Amino acid sequence: MAGPAPGERAAAIETDGLTKFYGRERGIENVTFSVEAGEVFGFLGPNGAGKTTTIRTLLDLLHPTRGSARVFGLDSGRDSVAIRARIGNLPGDFGYGRAASGREALSLLARLRGVGLDRAEELARRFGADLERPLGKLSRGNRQKVGLITALFHRPDLLIFDEPTSGLDPLMQEEFLALVGEERERGCAVFVSSHELDEVERVCDRVGIIRGGRLIAVERVVDLLRRTRRKAAVEFAAPVDPAALRAIPGVADLTAENDRVTFSVGGDVDAVVKEIARHPVADFQLAHPTLEEVFLTYYVEERR
Amino acid sequence: MSGLIRSQLDERRRSLLAWGLPLGLMSALVVAIYPSVQDALATAIREYPPALKEAFGIGELSTVEQYLEAEMLSLIVPLAAGYLAVRSVASGLSGAAESGRLDVLLSAPLSRRRLVASGFAATAIELASVLAVALALTLAGSLLAGAGLSVGSSLAGFANVWPLALLFAGLGVVVTGWSLRTSVVTGSVAGVLVAMYVADLVGRLDPGLDWIRYASVFRYYGRAIEDGVDPVAFAGVTAVAVALAALGAALFERRDISV
Numbered sequence: 404m405a406g407p408a409p410g411e412r413a414a415a416i417e418t419d420g421l422t423k424f425y426g427r428e429r430g431i432e433n434v435t436f437s438v439e440a441g442e443v444f445g446f447l448g449p450n451g452a453g454k455t456t457t458i459r460t461l462l463d464l465l466h467p468t469r470g471s472a473r474v475f476g477l478d479s480g481r482d483s484v485a486i487r488a489r490i491g492n493l494p495g496d497f498g499y500g501r502a503a504s505g506r507e508a509l510s511l512l513a514r515l516r517g518v519g520l521d522r523a524e525e526l527a528r529r530f531g532a533d534l535e536r537p538l539g540k541l542s543r544g545n546r547q548k549v550g551l552i553t554a555l556f557h558r559p560d561l562l563i564f565d566e567p568t569s570g571l572d573p574l575m576q577e578e579f580l581a582l583v584g585e586e587r588e589r590g591c592a593v594f595v596s597s598h599e600l601d602e603v604e605r606v607c608d609r610v611g612i613i614r615g616g617r618l619i620a621v622e623r624v625v626d627l628l629r630r631t632r633r634k635a636a637v638e639f640a641a642p643v644d645p646a647a648l649r650a651i652p653g654v655a656d657l658t659a660e661n662d663r664v665t666f667s668v669g670g671d672v673d674a675v676v677k678e679i680a681r682h683p684v685a686d687f688q689l690a691h692p693t694l695e696e697v698f699l700t701y702y703v704e705e706r707r
Numbered sequence: 708m709s710g711l712i713r714s715q716l717d718e719r720r721r722s723l724l725a726w727g728l729p730l731g732l733m734s735a736l737v738v739a740i741y742p743s744v745q746d747a748l749a750t751a752i753r754e755y756p757p758a759l760k761e762a763f764g765i766g767e768l769s770t771v772e773q774y775l776e777a778e779m780l781s782l783i784v785p786l787a788a789g790y791l792a793v794r795s796v797a798s799g800l801s802g803a804a805e806s807g808r809l810d811v812l813l814s815a816p817l818s819r820r821r822l823v824a825s826g827f828a829a830t831a832i833e834l835a836s837v838l839a840v841a842l843a844l845t846l847a848g849s850l851l852a853g854a855g856l857s858v859g860s861s862l863a864g865f866a867n868v869w870p871l872a873l874l875f876a877g878l879g880v881v882v883t884g885w886s887l888r889t890s891v892v893t894g895s896v897a898g899v900l901v902a903m904y905v906a907d908l909v910g911r912l913d914p915g916l917d918w919i920r921y922a923s924v925f926r927y928y929g930r931a932i933e934d935g936v937d938p939v940a941f942a943g944v945t946a947v948a949v950a951l952a953a954l955g956a957a958l959f960e961r962r963d964i965s966v
């Protein structure tokens with residue numbers, strides 16, 4: 404893969420046919436995508452889909468079987484030390500041995516990166532992280548807070564998070580999502596792997612969907628949601644004729660029972676909402692699509 | 708790199724107590740009881756078959772240095788130090804991989820070669836520290852019991868263990884190039900350690916099998932407490948240990964970091 408032309412800004416991440424086999428077992432195959440500077444990119448897939456394999460290959464912890472990955476225009480294998488100077492990484496389950504405290508871990512990382520601990524202290528206060536107790540004595544969530552600090556404290560240009568909110572309590576999850584927004588504002592690219600569609604929807608600009616080691620789609624989040632069918636349930640104040648709803652393009656599986664109408668809707672929901680609003684409504688629910696429903700959308704399209 | 712070495716040494720502080728203290732106390736006990744058993748020993752040793760004495764480095768046991776050599780420095784200290792060496796190097800690499808620490812460190816701008824070099828250096832310092840603690844306690848035991856152990860000779864005896872043990876650390880790094888499981892690294896190298904000791908023993912017991920000793924680092928170990936440190940053997944074994952660590956670092960660089 405050629406590097407960026409003079410004057411052209413290199414993508415934060417650019418993979419080309421990235422493939423990793425563990426012996427004969429496929430980890431990922433032909434994964435090609437790019438993440439631009441200042442972009443938050445979600446990497447969505449179920450457990451075992453290849454999200455962590457992709458991340459570990461980007462970090463040069465795994466050597467690709469085929470294909471290549473470039474980070475800021477640098478080769479992920481040959482230039483990995485220079486790349487890692489500019490990135491922050493949070494593994495899925497942050498670990499650093501049992502005996503060392505968060506402060507000891509951060510002190511060593513600060514020395515390796517040639518930075519101070521000012522921002523680490525600031526982040527520890529913000530997250531309520533305990534840097535003094537041995538990491539082995541912390542709960543998973545509190546250990547993950549220390550992990551977040553190790554990823555963020557040196558103000559990297561690219562953040563890589565592997566299932567970052569697992570183990571975090573809801574308040575801390577909110578704090579994390581806010582922080583991702585702040586990092587984007589700063590111009591930092593963020594690569595977040597997750598199996599939570601809700602999390603990806605709230606924070607990401609684009610999303611890559613991976614399953615069985617293959618990247619099956621890369622979409623803007625708004626487009627992804629538009630294409631995915633969602634389940635709707637409306638409780639009208641009085642019985643209504645559902646024919647007008649049924650006639651709206653994208654509406655399917657409609658059933659009406661007394662005042663209650665349920666259906667699925669794909670694409671734009673604007674016409675649906677307007678039609679419903681013509682009648683007095685007691686309750687309205689538009690269910691968030693599950694990850695499986697998202698995958699189903701793409702499988703159906705692939706088979707066509 | 709010094710920060711990385713210091714950090715690893717901080718974590719291994721306990722080994723000074725866990726390894727240096729028992730080895731030192733055992734050695735101190737050996738030299739402390741020597742004056743009271745000296746005569747009985749001399750009589751008993753005269754009855755031993757010469758081949759057995761040669762094989763186990765028993766000698767005449769007419770000095771406290773010879774007694775310390777036979778009881779501690781010919782078997783227990785080198786085997787314990789060799790095992791400590793591989794355990795130490797494994798904890799810095801395969802142990803770190805198992806705990807997730809390696810992922811964190813290798814997310815920083817740190818090359819794998821530098822990581823391996825610092826782990827090996829930390830092991831070398833840890834070994835020297837443990838041997839120094841054992842030596843200090845041994846000398847203290849001699850002083851208290853009035854055994855008259857020579858400082859220079861015992862220094863040579865304990866110092867001579869260092870390159871031998873370091874070789875097994877180097878071997879541990881090589882195995883880490885293939886496996887990041889601590890049990891595999893320590894188990895296989897401990898097996899080699901014992902096999903090398905047995906090969907040297909067999910070669911010494913049977914002159915017809917002397918050639919087998921060339922496969923063992925114990926052939927180059929000698930009896931430094933009596934004969935002084937052989938500088939060629941000391942430097943040679945140290946060089947082989949460093950070469951093995953360098954080979955291991957090259958293998959480690961090529962491998963995937965996954966347990």
